[in-house]
Amino acid sequence: MRADAQRNRDRIVEVARAIFRAKGFEAVSMDEVAKAAEVGPGTLYRHFATKESLYDAVLEAWADKVNTAVDRAISLDAPARERLLNWLTDYASMLTEHKGAAARITAALGDPGSPFAAKCQTYLGANQRVINALDSALRPGVEAIQISRLVGGVAAVVDTSELPADAAAAMLGVVADGLLAP
């Protein structure tokens, strides 16, 4: 990639991250990002063919955060329910960090063609690690993709309804109880 192209790409991602964080996915237009990054729409679209692939680049650092959160939760010296709930809460709060992200990422979980496919693999892997760690404390047959979708669903509702943290916690509590062995 030519030096000017690399500079532009970096600046676009940096600017877009700030705008997406401030306004959420839906409320941001590509023209707005292009103007803020001081490039033309054509340049923006050559680097990122769709708004979602731009979003994917913006969320690049998430994968690390997910794995860190898993490590922390499963190594806690606490009962299984608390460890599980710790993870579910972290996961949900990462999904709701950017408005509009939860629904999009969760919808992409089973779609290998999505721009988010790589991230989804990370999330599924994280949930699988949680399942392995908690092992017999969970109901038999619980799968990583089920946890991903359940928490994704909760996060999407929290996001679109702009619910306070305690409402989210109550819902995640129900999910945790449903996942844990009786």
Place this chain on the structure above:
Amino acid sequence: MRADAQRNRDRIVEVARAIFRAKGFEAVSMDEVAKAAEVGPGTLYRHFATKESLYDAVLEAWADKVNTAVDRAISLDAPARERLLNWLTDYASMLTEHKGAAARITAALGDPGSPFAAKCQTYLGANQRVINALDSALRPGVEAIQISRLVGGVAAVVDTSELPADAAAAMLGVVADGLLAP
């Protein structure tokens, strides 16, 4: 309302119902509805100020179906889990009947200003009736709006990911176990 206005309104709702059912909320444009109903866009927008308020009119008959489903589920001669799961399944399948409806209706649950506000009251009332009927079989502190949101979240994920019925059933099973007393 003038007779011609009433005729147009009725025809718009009838036509829109068919189109929404066939294509889902997002994929239908207001111009498309206007053309199909053989009215101008101006006429359509005078009757329904937004696409959502048109959708609300289209979904008018849902309230009855919800109450019928509650009656059926709670009067079943079966264990609490089966009765609960019966209702959750019915509720989720009604929400996913129209593509795009689940997320929208669930997001409107706490918003009195939404075009769906009246419907949301019906849903909340239905879930409250379920709570009253199952009573001590549920964990203490379970609220109607929590059930509405949890199932709404599941329905939204099922809808956007186009999941098969068994994946939905597995998720609803987790929710049911989380709601029921241990």
Place this chain on the structure above:
DNA sequence: GAACTATACGGAGACACTCTCCGTTTTGCA
């Protein structure tokens, strides 16, 4: 049944958005 007024109609178009085409500019190498 004709005149009149309030009501409703409907199309042109304003505005916003995603995304593309292509002439112009810049870069980096020979």
Place this chain on the structure above:
DNA sequence: TGCAAAACGGAGAGTGTCTCCGTATAGTTC
């Protein structure tokens, strides 16, 4: 320095929501 390849960026196509306002019609009054 010259030159191809690469990148730029703006005009605009296409699609959507929603509005304005001149025109047509319904329903009432005489």
